[in-house]
Amino acid sequence: MSLPKPKPGDLQARLREAYPDARCALDHGDPFQLVVATILSAQCTDARVNLTTPALFARFPDAASLAAASLEELEGLIKSTGFYHNKARNLIGLGQALMARHGGQVPADLATLTALPGVGQKTANVVLSNAFGVPALPVDTHIFRVARRLGLSKATTPEKVEADLCRHFPREDWIELHHQLIFHGRRVCDARRPDCGGCTLLDLCPTGLGKVKDPHSGVKLVIAPEGLRPSGVREKQRTQRASPSASSSSLGGRERPPSPAPTESTTHPDASSAWSPR
Ligand code: SF4
Secondary structure, three states: OOOOOOOHHHHHHHHHHHOOOOOOOOOOOOHHHHHHHHHHOOOOOHHHHHHHHHHHHHHOOOHHHHHOOOHHHHHHHHHHHOOHHHHHHHHHHHHHHHHHHHOOOOOOOHHHHHOOOOOOHHHHHHHHHHHHOOOOOOOOHHHHHHHHHOOOOOOOOHHHHHHHHHHHOOHHHHHHHHHHHHHHHHHOOOOOOOOHHHOOOHHHOOOOOOOOOOOOOOEEEOOOOHHHOOOOOOOOOOOEEOOOOOOOOOOOOOOOOOOOOOOEOOOOOOOOHHHOOO
């Protein structure tokens, strides 16, 4: 039996009221800084990235300097963000590609962006929406979880959830909604202990109302982050179901047991902001 989806206008009104401050959490001053910060946010919190980037951008303020960076020095500057060997290689590759193909500037279209080292669809959409104001709705781990719990999508890949959300909501609201859903996932709709009792969306949410099982219980989402792969190597995304023995209790009431270890990847679908535990 398919349940009616929450009306977009109702959801958006609640989210606007709850998160008037929703915005990109990665500190950046221009498109170059944003794409670099987004790549660094793979498997890393935005807060940690924001502690790292001031020194990084002081030393490597543009594509030209990054293209000529020493791998060892760059690794030292970004080490605290984790996976720094691959990230450093990707960043140098990014700088070199921007210099070779785009005059040192970050391009503003999806196809060109995703051809850059370390940049997949999610990272590209983060850059397009936040740096260029292009409507996009990149799906990170929080949006993936919240959208499925709200019954907005049953898809099992970030790209398909993104497509469902884009069909469901007006294009002019995509950027705002992206930030609001991330805030909601971080602050209320936690992966393990969603605060349904305190959730402004409870009466709109089939999972919170106990009408359906939590789609995240017992689901293991494995996504190889794009920003962590070596430059120029494309990778497949895949999802896996966890052991069937994993329980999937509904979230129904105010008090509910923690979900049985929903093990989502916590960084961008492409290794950038999308799937970081921001
Ligand atoms: S009611 Fe619960 S499951 Fe639904 S969006 Fe709110 S916190 Fe998440």
